[in-house]
Amino acid sequence: MSIIEFKNVSKNYNGHPAVKNFSMKINAGERIVILGPSGCGKTTVLRLLAGFISPNSGEIIIDNQIVAAEGKIIKEPEKRNLGMVFQDLALWPHLSVKGNLEFGLKAKGIKKIEREKFIPEMLKLMQMGKFINAKPAELSGGQQQRVALARALILHPEILLMDEPLSSLDQDLNEQLRKEILKLHDKIGFALLYVTHDREEALDIGSRIIVMKNGEIEHQAKLNIQ
Amino acid sequence: MSKKVFLICIVICFAVIGILPILFMLAKSVNVDGHFSLFFYKNLMKSGREWTLIGNSFTLSFLTALFTTIIGLPLGILFAKTDLPLKKTFAILFTIPLLIPPYITAISWLGLLGREGLLSKFLSPAMMEFISKWLFGLPGCVMILFSTFLPIVILLTITYLKTVNQRLEEAGRLVSGWAGVLKGITIPLIMPGLLLASILVFLLTLGEFGVPTFLRYDVFPVESFAQFSAFYNFGAATAAAVPLVIITFIVLTIERIFLREKTYQLRPAGGGNKSSKINLGIYRKWFLIIVTLLCFCIVILPFLILFFHSFSVDAYKEAISRAGDSLFRSLAYAAIGASMLTVLGFFIGYLIHSKKFRFWRAIDSLTIFLFALSGTVIGIGLINLWNRPATNFIYATPVIIILGYLAQYTALTSRITVSTLAQIPPSMEEAAQVSGAKWMRRIVLVTAPMAKRGLIAGWLVGYIFCLRDMGVTMLVYPPGHDTFPVRIFTLMANGSTELISALCVIMIITTLLPLGIGGLLFSRFLKRGN
Numbered sequence: 226m227s228i229i230e231f232k233n234v235s236k237n238y239n240g241h242p243a244v245k246n247f248s249m250k251i252n253a254g255e256r257i258v259i260l261g262p263s264g265c266g267k268t269t270v271l272r273l274l275a276g277f278i279s280p281n282s283g284e285i286i287i288d289n290q291i292v293a294a295e296g297k298i299i300k301e302p303e304k305r306n307l308g309m310v311f312q313d314l315a316l317w318p319h320l321s322v323k324g325n326l327e328f329g330l331k332a333k334g335i336k337k338i339e340r341e342k343f344i345p346e347m348l349k350l351m352q353m354g355k356f357i358n359a360k361p362a363e364l365s366g367g368q369q370q371r372v373a374l375a376r377a378l379i380l381h382p383e384i385l386l387m388d389e390p391l392s393s394l395d396q397d398l399n400e401q402l403r404k405e406i407l408k409l410h411d412k413i414g415f416a417l418l419y420v421t422h423d424r425e426e427a428l429d430i431g432s433r434i435i436v437m438k439n440g441e442i443e444h445q446a447k448l449n450i451q
Numbered sequence: 452m453s454k455k456v457f458l459i460c461i462v463i464c465f466a467v468i469g470i471l472p473i474l475f476m477l478a479k480s481v482n483v484d485g486h487f488s489l490f491f492y493k494n495l496m497k498s499g500r501e502w503t504l505i506g507n508s509f510t511l512s513f514l515t516a517l518f519t520t521i522i523g524l525p526l527g528i529l530f531a532k533t534d535l536p537l538k539k540t541f542a543i544l545f546t547i548p549l550l551i552p553p554y555i556t557a558i559s560w561l562g563l564l565g566r567e568g569l570l571s572k573f574l575s576p577a578m579m580e581f582i583s584k585w586l587f588g589l590p591g592c593v594m595i596l597f598s599t600f601l602p603i604v605i606l607l608t609i610t611y612l613k614t615v616n617q618r619l620e621e622a623g624r625l626v627s628g629w630a631g632v633l634k635g636i637t638i639p640l641i642m643p644g645l646l647l648a649s650i651l652v653f654l655l656t657l658g659e660f661g662v663p664t665f666l667r668y669d670v671f672p673v674e675s676f677a678q679f680s681a682f683y684n685f686g687a688a689t690a691a692a693v694p695l696v697i698i699t700f701i702v703l704t705i706e707r708i709f710l711r712e713k714t715y716q717l718r719p720a721g722g723g724n725k726s727s728k729i730n731l732g733i734y735r736k737w738f739l740i741i742v743t744l745l746c747f748c749i750v751i752l753p754f755l756i757l758f759f760h761s762f763s764v765d766a767y768k769e770a771i772s773r774a775g776d777s778l779f780r781s782l783a784y785a786a787i788g789a790s791m792l793t794v795l796g797f798f799i800g801y802l803i804h805s806k807k808f809r810f811w812r813a814i815d816s817l818t819i820f821l822f823a824l825s826g827t828v829i830g831i832g833l834i835n836l837w838n839r840p841a842t843n844f845i846y847a848t849p850v851i852i853i854l855g856y857l858a859q860y861t862a863l864t865s866r867i868t869v870s871t872l873a874q875i876p877p878s879m880e881e882a883a884q885v886s887g888a889k890w891m892r893r894i895v896l897v898t899a900p901m902a903k904r905g906l907i908a909g910w911l912v913g914y915i916f917c918l919r920d921m922g923v924t925m926l927v928y929p930p931g932h933d934t935f936p937v938r939i940f941t942l943m944a945n946g947s948t949e950l951i952s953a954l955c956v957i958m959i960i961t962t963l964l965p966l967g968i969g970g971l972l973f974s975r976f977l978k979r980g981n
Contacts, residue, residue, distance in 0.1 A: 277621050303628055309622065315619050319642075332627035
């Protein structure tokens with residue numbers, strides 16, 4: 226059963242269409258990769274789903290609830306139970322690794338005693354336990370990626386959105402982190418919506434690949450590998 | 452001339468204009484009859500009055516900085532990040548009090564709250580006495596300087612909010628509402644900028660001379676001015692100026708060490724950052740009502756009172772006949788000062804931006820230091836340096852006024868240049884260099900034309916600040932060369948309410964009219980550029 230659905234969603238920026246009549250369903254635990262060149266509208270799809278922007282037309286449905294429709298955001302981003310890893314990671318520079326993970330837990334009203342338990346657990350899972358008090362600027366690119374992933378997953382989102390998260394890394398690290406993302410997916414079981422322009426990355430990560438061009442789905446394919 | 456030599460000449464020029472007078476003043480304050488002596492300082496600190504004045508200055512500065520920060524931050528957030536209606540108009544309106552000399556705002560409030568003010572028609576004499584006492588003292592000074600310096604906090608908040616990477620806030624929005632994001636992410640990220648704004652307000656209030664003099668609240672800068680102009684005790688005036696130099700220096704050094712290092716590189720590398728907008732929803736109209744009321748009370752009402760009091764053709768005729776000459780001088784000096792500030796600020800800004808010399812940070816700090824320093828202190832420094840027969844061509848002519856403008860306001864144009872140059876890719880100048888163009892040619896034909904928006908904005912800001920200046924001009928103007936704000940200030944002692952109000956209205960119009968025209972042309976120019 227699908228947990229997320231886009232129904233004929235369109236989005237324009239200053240009259241220029243970024244996404245046109247976009248329809249898609251995401252099932253629980255599925256790994257979907259949106260593949261396409263720069264400016265094809267793939268990041269806009271993520272931002273629409275996250276609730277940062279509203280569609281000009283069409284509907285977005287999460288867990289059978291319409292969360293955005295016809296120019297309106299009905300459900301705010303913080304109520305959609307999504308995790309996201311941004312292209313530039315967007316780690317808060319003034320907060321430590323712990324502070325970055327704690328922010329969401331605090332916002333959700335999770336007690337200190339539980340926060341103190343969840344954060345080290347998550348960091349251990351990401352092999353980042355010893356960096357709990359480090360500031361983002363003190364970490365390497367790969368370590369920052371892991372913190373961004375930890376932050377996105379600590380609230381156990383139903384779906385994880387990833388916007389070209391590995392694009393700035395060298396080939397070796399890129400491949401290593403891809404494997405780690407897949408391992409985490411198998412372990413935790415979140416649905417994944419991954420955006421990239423890299424074919425190899427798409428084939429490696431996706432169980433379904435959607436190719437976008439000029440704001441529209443050009444074609445999509447399910448891969449046999451699970 | 453090579454780039455290095457030219458920029459060194461600019462640095463020397465700035466040092467002679469801004470730093471040398473202060474150093475001369477410091478040296479002279481410890482020199483009695485050619486010998487080292489702390490006589491003036493001992494004399495100064497002996498009297499309990501000086502400590503009271505310092506205490507008053509600190510109280511006034513602290514309260515003004517506190518209130519401007521508490522009110523300026525939410526206003527800055529409302530104007531930069533929300534869907535509040537008319538937010539651009541509000542931002543412009545709130546900026547107006549900063550553009551005119553603060554004592555004009557004080558005059559307008561006197562017209563409302565003074566014993567014979569407009570309110571006296573509706574309230575009992577006893578009540579008016581109480582309100583008038585309140586105005587003539589610390590609360591009145593805080594209120595007027597609050598409305599004057601509030602735009603500094605608003606504008607710096609808006610500026611710093613624009614530098615926050617949208618993704619940092621969006622990452623927060625996935626788990627928290629806007630209130631949590633502002634509290635936990637956005638405000639901490641702009642904290643260095645916010646504290647810089649508070650510090651600037653603190654220092655500008657500390658150096659403010661016109662409003663406390665007018666409202667008879669004794670503060671330290673008045674002491675320096677009184678020693679100089681009333682008693683002509685130059686040594687005492689110099690010694691009285693030095694504590695302000697030291698306080699300004701210490702506060703800015705603390706800011707530099709503890710805050711500027713904490714400035715985060717916030718914008719994403721790719722640029723194209725657009726700030727996330729907060730939807731105020733059902734609270735929109737309430738915010739609109741609150742902001743409108745505040746704007747009416749601290750911006751519109753004071754000007755309405757001035758217009759009301761000056762509502763007579765005779766008052767304007769008298770104003771022109773008694774101060775017309777100083778008005779034209781003011782306009783001319785402000786135009787010359789702004790043009791020179793634009794050129795000097797451009798090259799100082801270029802030097803800071805390109806980090807060409809190791810001491811670029813020191814130059815940046817010195818411009819800010821001079822901007823934050825009391826105008827009376829700079830004035831005393833200039834007199835110390837140039838009051839000698841060999842340099843009479845400077846001291847006894849309007850050149851000294853222009854030098855005062857350059858010393859105090861270079862920070863404004865250099866800062867605007869730095870932010871403008873930051874938007875021009877270095878490859879533009881490099882491409883011209885590869886094509887064989889020498890440095891000055893590259894500057895004139897490539898960099899300056901690309902920075903023309905910043906240059907025009909710098910000129911306008913420089914013009915406004917030169918036009919409203921009183922701190923420096925009051926001390927250094929040669930006989931027959933007083934400017935319009937100085938003339939109003941001196942006429943205040945014996946001029947009628949109608950005359951003073953008319954003069955103030957003329958001052959406001961001459962400030963805002965060119966700004967309005969310039970702003971319109973500038974926005975058309977920007978549209979055409981886009």
